[in-house]
Amino acid sequence: MGGGGAMMSAIASLKNNRNLLSKKGKLKNTLSGSKNKDKLVLKVSETSPHQLKLIREKVIQENKRIRNKRLVAISIIMAIVIAVFLYYV
CATH class of the missing domain: 1.20.5 (Single alpha-helices involved in coiled-coils or other helix-helix interfaces)
Known part of the structure; x- marks a missing residue:
């Protein structure tokens, strides 16, 4: 067996x-970890509406820039793929 x-x-x-x-x-x-079971307390300061608006605009601009870079990169890659495809067909 x-x-x-x-x-x-x-x-x-x-x-x-x-x-x-x-x-x-x-x-x-x-x-x-340590046996200290105290919770972590974060000190958060109040943010003015003007500062929040500036942060929001900065994030929106950064997202637009990233989206444009991705669009350009994808366009270049697609152009290369199409060129290679047309060359070999």
Whole structure:
């Protein structure tokens, strides 16, 4: 009967997994960092509507610039693909 090696491997794998599960509880508290359970408090200053408007405009301009770069890159790639296709057909 064959398969003895495969069964021994399965038994060894189950044994290793069981050993890993028993170690899980021991490592649970040590890997979580400090024992200080205080929550992180962020200091957020109030932002004026004018500053929010400037930030919004800056983000919109940056998104337009990125969109234009992508459009140019895709156009160049498509032109190259079409040129190669027409050359070989």
